Amino acid sequence: MGEFVLVPGARLGAWAWDAVAGSLRGAGHAVYAVTLSGLAERRDPDADRVGQQQHVDDIVSVIEGNELYDVVLVGHSYSGIPVGQAAGRIGDRLQRVVYVDSSIPAEGQSFVDGWDEDDRAWLEEQLVEGDGTWLPAEAEHFVDQDLSDEAVRQLVLRSTPHPGLTLTQPAQLARPIGELPTTYVKCLMAGDTPAPDVREKLESPHWELVELQTGHWPMLSQPEALAQLLSAAAR
Template sequence: MGEFVLVPGARLGGWAWDAVAEQLRSAGHAVYAVTLSGLAGGDADVVGQQQHVDDIVSVVEGNDLYDVVLVGHSYSGIPVGQAAGRIGDRLRRVVYVDSSIPADGLSFADAWSPEDRVWLDEQLAEGDGTWLPAGPEYFVDQDLSAEAINLLATRGTPHPGLTLTQPARLARPITELPTTYIKCLMSGDTPTPDVQQALNSPHWDLVELQTGHWPMLSQPAELAKLLAAS
C-alpha cells in the first residue's frame, strides 16, 4: 500500500481532500493531506515559495514515509514538483491533478499572460500581499454540486502572494521523475504547452478525467481510483 501526500491548490486547505482521503484510507492506504503555510491564518503575506516546498518535504521526512505518491492540485504542482526532487528514493510517483508544473527559475505567475499578470498584481494589492478567496461564481460550470461550491467559497482562505511570484528551484528535472498528469477536460481539452512538452518524457503518463478543475470534490471516488492505480 502506498503513502499518499495530498496537497491542495491555491486558497485551499487539506480539508479539500477529505472525500478522496476517505476513499484511499478505506482501501488501506496511508494519507497525509497538507495545509500549506499561510493557508490556516498567520503571516500569509510573508510566506514564500520555498516554505511551501519545505512544508511538503517535512511531511514526508517528519513521518519517515517511503513509497510516497506526491499529489499536487492546481497551484500546488509548483511546490510538489520541487519537493519530489528533494525526497530521493522515498518517492514512488508524482501526480499532478490539473495543475501547474514547475520550471527552474520561473514562478507560478510567470506562465500567465501579461493581461492576467496585471490582474493578479491588482488582486495581490487588494489583498495586502495575499490572493483573496474566490466567490461562488468562480466555481460554476465545473461539475460541482451547490454544496461543493459553497464549501469552496466559504472555506477558502487568503493565499500567500509571494508563493505565486517567487521562482521555483528544482533539485532535479521533473521529466526524470515517474509522473502521472491528470487532465480535467471541463477546464480545457488539452494540457498547457509546458505539460505537453513534459509528456514527451518516457517517465510521464497522461490520464484524462471528464470533470472540472476540482475533481477532489466533483468526482472524489474516480480520482481516488486513479491515484490508487498510480
C-alpha cells in the first residue's frame, strides 16, 4: 500500500481531495491531504507574504513530520511547482511523483514565466486588486469542465485568495525532475495535449503519460477514476 500526499492547486485547500482521499483510504492506502500556507483554513492576514519556498517546506514537513516512506506525491495545477521541488528534497522517501494536469517546475522559473504578456498583465492587475493575492475565480471559470453544479458551487464558495509571491518566485530544484519516477495525468477537456515543457520531460524513461476524459479538476469531477489511477501509480 502507498502513502499518498495530495496537494491541491491554487486557491484550494485539502478539502478539494476529500472524495479521492476517501476512495484511497477505502483501498487501504494512507492519505495525507495538504493545505498550503495562506490558504483555506490556513488563511491569515499575512497571506500576501507567503513565498513559494514556504509551500515547498509545507509539503516536506508533512512527509518528514509523519515519517512517511514510499510516498506517492501528488500535485494538481499550480501545486506541481512546489511538489516537483519537494520531491527532489525527500530523497529515498519518494516512490513516485504524480502531476495532475499541473504545471511543472524548472530551475529559476516561476509559475507564470510561461504565460503570455496579456495573461501576465491580467495577473498583475489581480494581485493589485487582491492586495498581493490571486483572487478566487467566478463560476464562469469552471464551465465545460465536467463539473456538477454542486462542485462548481463548492469551488466558488470555498476557494480563497492565493499568495501572489508563490506564483512569481523562481523554483529551486534539488534534483532534476526528469530523473524522478513520474506519472503525468492529462485531463483532456482542459486541452488535448500536455504543454511543451511537459512533452519534453515525457521523453525521459522515468516519465509516463496517462489521460483522463474529464476537466481540469478531476478530484471533483471524476474522483473515483482519479483514485484508481493513483492506486495504480503506487504499484
